Amino acid sequence: MVMSRYVTGWFGPQAAGPGVRPSGGREILAVPGARAWTVGHDVQEAVLDAAPDGTTLVAAGHCLATPAERRAALAAARTGDLRHAVRLPGSFLTLLWSGGALLVAGDRAGVVPVYWCRRDGVTWWSTAAAPLAALIGTTPAAAVLLADLTLFGVDTQLDHARYEGVRRVPPGHALLLRPGIAPSTEVLPQPGPFSFGQGARRLRDALTTAVERRAQAYERVSADLSGGMDSSTVTCLAARLRPVVAVTYTDAHLAEDDDLIYASRTAANVPGITHTIIDARRHKANQFDGLEDPAALPVTDSPSLALGQLAVKAAQLAPAVAHATQAHLTGRGGDNVLTTEHSFCVDQFQAGRRWAALRGAAAYARAERVAPWRVWWQLGRSAAISYPRALDGLARTISGPRPLAVQRTARWENLAWCGISAAAGWLTGAGRRAVADLVHARAQAAGPHATPAALHDRLNLEFMADSHAGYDAIARQLWGVPVHAPFLDTSVVSACLAIPSYDRTREGIYKPLAQAAFDGLVPGFLLHRQTKTAFTSSLYTGLATNAATLRRIVATSTLVQAGLLDARRAAADLERALAGAPAPLADLHTLISTELWLANLPTRATWWRHDTTDRSPA
Numbered sequence: 001m002v003m004s005r006y007v008t009g010w011f012g013p014q015a016a017g018p019g020v021r022p023s024g025g026r027e028i029l030a031v032p033g034a035r036a037w038t039v040g041h042d043v044q045e046a047v048l049d050a051a052p053d054g055t056t057l058v059a060a061g062h063c064l065a066t067p068a069e070r071r072a073a074l075a076a077a078r079t080g081d082l083r084h085a086v087r088l089p090g091s092f093l094t095l096l097w098s099g100g101a102l103l104v105a106g107d108r109a110g111v112v113p114v115y116w117c118r119r120d121g122v123t124w125w126s127t128a129a130a131p132l133a134a135l136i137g138t139t140p141a142a143a144v145l146l147a148d149l150t151l152f153g154v155d156t157q158l159d160h161a162r163y164e165g166v167r168r169v170p171p172g173h174a175l176l177l178r179p180g181i182a183p184s185t186e187v188l189p190q191p192g193p194f195s196f197g198q199g200a201r202r203l204r205d206a207l208t209t210a211v212e213r214r215a216q217a218y219e220r221v222s223a224d225l226s227g228g229m230d231s232s233t234v235t236c237l238a239a240r241l242r243p244v245v246a247v248t249y250t251d252a253h254l255a256e257d258d259d260l261i262y263a264s265r266t267a268a269n270v271p272g273i274t275h276t277i278i279d280a281r282r283h284k285a286n287q288f289d290g291l292e293d294p295a296a297l298p299v300t301d302s303p304s305l306a307l308g309q310l311a312v313k314a315a316q317l318a319p320a321v322a323h324a325t326q327a328h329l330t331g332r333g334g335d336n337v338l339t340t341e342h343s344f345c346v347d348q349f350q351a352g353r354r355w356a357a358l359r360g361a362a363a364y365a366r367a368e369r370v371a372p373w374r375v376w377w378q379l380g381r382s383a384a385i386s387y388p389r390a391l392d393g394l395a396r397t398i399s400g401p402r403p404l405a406v407q408r409t410a411r412w413e414n415l416a417w418c419g420i421s422a423a424a425g426w427l428t429g430a431g432r433r434a435v436a437d438l439v440h441a442r443a444q445a446a447g448p449h450a451t452p453a454a455l456h457d458r459l460n461l462e463f464m465a466d467s468h469a470g471y472d473a474i475a476r477q478l479w480g481v482p483v484h485a486p487f488l489d490t491s492v493v494s495a496c497l498a499i500p501s502y503d504r505t506r507e508g509i510y511k512p513l514a515q516a517a518f519d520g521l522v523p524g525f526l527l528h529r530q531t532k533t534a535f536t537s538s539l540y541t542g543l544a545t546n547a548a549t550l551r552r553i554v555a556t557s558t559l560v561q562a563g564l565l566d567a568r569r570a571a572a573d574l575e576r577a578l579a580g581a582p583a584p585l586a587d588l589h590t591l592i593s594t595e596l597w598l599a600n601l602p603t604r605a606t607w608w609r610h611d612t613t614d615r616s617p618a
Helices: 067-078 129-136 142-150 196-217 229-239 259-269 305-322 334-338 344-350 354-368 372-384 387-399 411-415 422-426 429-445 452-479 490-497 512-518 536-545 547-555 567-578 585-603
Strands: 006-011 020-022 025-031 034-039 046-050 056-063 090-098 101-105 114-119 122-126 167-169 173-178 181-187 221-224 244-250 273-279 327-329 608-610
Touching: 006 025, 006 129, 020 034, 025 046, 025 056, 025 090, 034 056, 046 067, 056 067, 067 090, 101 114, 114 129, 114 173, 122 129, 122 173, 129 608, 142 422, 142 429, 142 585, 167 173, 196 229, 196 327, 196 490, 196 512, 221 229, 221 305, 229 244, 229 259, 229 273, 229 327, 229 334, 229 512, 244 259, 244 305, 259 273, 273 305, 305 452, 305 585, 334 452, 334 490, 334 512, 344 354, 344 372, 344 452, 354 372, 372 411, 387 429, 422 567, 422 585, 452 490, 536 547, 536 567, 536 585, 547 567, 547 585, 567 585
Parallel strands: 221 244, 221 327, 244 273
Antiparallel strands: 006 034, 006 122, 020 608, 025 034, 046 056, 056 090, 090 101, 101 173, 114 122, 114 167, 173 181
16 A cells, blocks of 8 residues: 655755656646645645745645635734634645745644655655655664653654654754755744633634634534544534534444434534444454454554554444545544643643642642652652753663663553653663663753743644644545544644643632633533543553464564563563453554554555656756
């Protein structure tokens, strides 16, 4: 299979171009010294607006802006004001050509990332890292993959991709390309800070726009309707404008929770929803089904957890496929923008609101049934040191003499800056050195004024954006279904994250920001739901069902063969999971996804073809 949806281009002094172009690419920008192509996009998914002086604004992807909004953004950009251009509604890549310089920006969350590399004096950029890696003939960055598996609270990529020699533009930044000057990144302007009320009003407008304009743009729309607050809100907003085929997935374990009750009640109370319930027991779908032949799996730009859910997603999306949906809407990202990490009380403490922070930490201790003094101790420890110091300490721990067989079971560790997961116990000596070196490098680049919750919220958001991009790529390749996540649109993310983390939470209230923002738009019983379904039991069943395949994946691990992971330790944790005993399920899922991704790399298609035609503008 071929990953066939990305945007790429080059910038450089060569008038005729560097001699290659993306296979299957459609040119969307041709200016002196620069080109850009879309691959796998419909014609209408790339829009261009140009001013008389040659300033050009291109939006490639799901740009929901009206022509008037795009023209206003272009006019503002000509004066140096980029705020409107990078905050237009939707999820897309922004290109701004002005005065011989090119600005390349993805979205705020990272659903549409930006990568770049140098080749023969030309800067190539892309929304996918794999084509650039193929262009320069490089290999995966093992240290980044190991860090993704074994660390929390660390910006494992930062400005480096998961390939050696390929650079990454962090979300919220833009790549700036100018003649005769080395490529650089610049921070994009962000709104805020907002009060809770201001943010709630902006969120209401932003999400309504994100969902309703998608519903207006497509004739056939489907949606997840899990029964949770996020997917239900998206479904209800879409159904106000267009009939929606809404899908609720359940299985033997999920049927015991109340998701199905809430989903059915929502469908019964909101006109325009055609509700379909998919029961895995009838479809014989389990987690980790269908992984026997890695070469037959869909190709993603980074390791995707969705590879472990292929059978589940196939069953879940079957009604959307039957409906010939043009856009499948999900609530992915809602947890990331509507809530915050438990470390919010550290940010609150550092902001001078110490009594409130101590009360919040005590409430967390009660909820987790641990002694308050343990949480207060971690609160004080995190507040007393900077992020670079915390990373330096982590690097010393990883490279130290003591074993890393640490299970992250202490609830108060959620308030720490960073740390190791259970998978760190799988690292060999060489693996530990690689991860420790990466953490040390990140410590040198870390900002001293970061705060824990803001850091954790950003990293978790970027993780979700990357996960969504992988899921969307898989759904397009296997079932022809484009998957949308309106909560991950830049305008929605910006409205939420402009509110300080500690102002997005209220003791005893689940997602208070959603309650304030969506009141009157969705049934009240949804906004006051206090429960959230866990999928642990379903994971255990899937592991046991596919034990032979998963054992083989771990036994033939590329990272093990490279001497970076100890196969016996990883296999021992897998066996515990297969027996239904407590085990690091998330780490095992990540390892399996990473190994499948690595195994599939040699089968990737040819990304490039020769281009010797001089198509330079006069």
